[in-house]
Amino acid sequence: MNAEEWLNSIVEEVLKRLQKRMKRATVLFTGGAIGFPEALQQIKLLQDNGWDLNILLSNSAEYVLTPHLIKEQLGTSRVYVEKEIKELSSFYEGVSAFIVPTLTLNTAVKIALGIADTMATNLASNMIMQGIPFIAAKDSCDLQNPIRSDLGLNKAPKAYLDKMGEHLRTLESYGVKLVDAKNLYQAVQMNVFTFSNQKNQAPESNKQIYEDKKKVLTRNDIVEARQKEMILKIPSTTILSPLALEAARELRVKIIRE
Incomplete structure (x- = not known):
């Protein structure tokens, strides 16, 4: 093994250890049922990945999804209900990371309005204020979801649909990542881990890539990249x-x- 290969192996090991330390998240189920099966599969993927x-x-x-079902499906006893907290x-x-696999419209609207009167909205408020990556499945809170049409839940007037859509856009402006339930795993990985190999890095059309050839990358380099909204590419x-x-x-x- 030459010097470069040896150094590469050290870098890989450091990144692996960093990722392991970072794989800790709070998962909050609210009472949304649309997208629940897909969301469970995505949470299982996170478990399998060592989260x-x-x-x-x-x-x-607790009433709609039940603790028993979630414990059974995820194979864990570490499931807490609101009244126990x-x-x-x-x-x-x-x-x-803060992951909400089944975000309800009621909870989404309250968070968008800054209301923190329940466990869910209080927790969400803390996550947003602390800048913790917040990823939520929008299946249950998006009134444009096609499943709603299949269930006959598509009779709302346009003004109501527009207002609810506005609340979801407000959440996104807070930094909340709203995704389809089937994409939760990928969204969590992309929003928590900033390090990627070049061949796996998805392009971001709104950000420039800056090549930094420094031998040591410092906190100031990261802050500068954030201010300029750049992606750093390093040897x-x-x-x-x-x-x-x-x-x-x-x-x-990134x-x-x-």
Whole structure:
């Protein structure tokens, strides 16, 4: 093994350990039923990928989805219902992502309006204010979902549809990533982990790629990239300082290693 191969192996190991430390998330089920089967499959994929998940059920989710079903489907006993929760800090401190697999319209609207009067909306508010990646399945809260038409739930006037759509766009302006339930796993991976090999990096049309040939990447480099809304492309031999790694995660700066 030559020096470059040796250094590449060290970089790969550092990134693997970083990702392992970052694979901790809070999963909150609200009472939405549309997209629930697909969402469960995506949460299973996260489990199989080594994610450490704390799973919460709102009062409506406890009634509609039931803790027994979710425990059975996910094969875990770490499922908590709203009435059991005394404090929320343990569910947002030290997590790398907040995942809502079944976001209801009621909860979505409250979050968009800044209302934090339930466990779900209070938790969401904390996640947004702390800048923690927030990924939610929109199947149950999107009134344009074709399943609603199949169920005969497409009779709302245009003005109502427009207003609800406006609330969802407000959530996105807060940094909430709204996706189809079938794409949850991919969305979580892309929003939490900033590091990619060049061949796996999906292009982002609104961001320029800047090639940085420095031997050591610092926190200041990450902050500058965030301010200029750039993606950084670095050689495989570049060393990232611990502060740079942390800043890249917090500021969601994408880094491509050649």
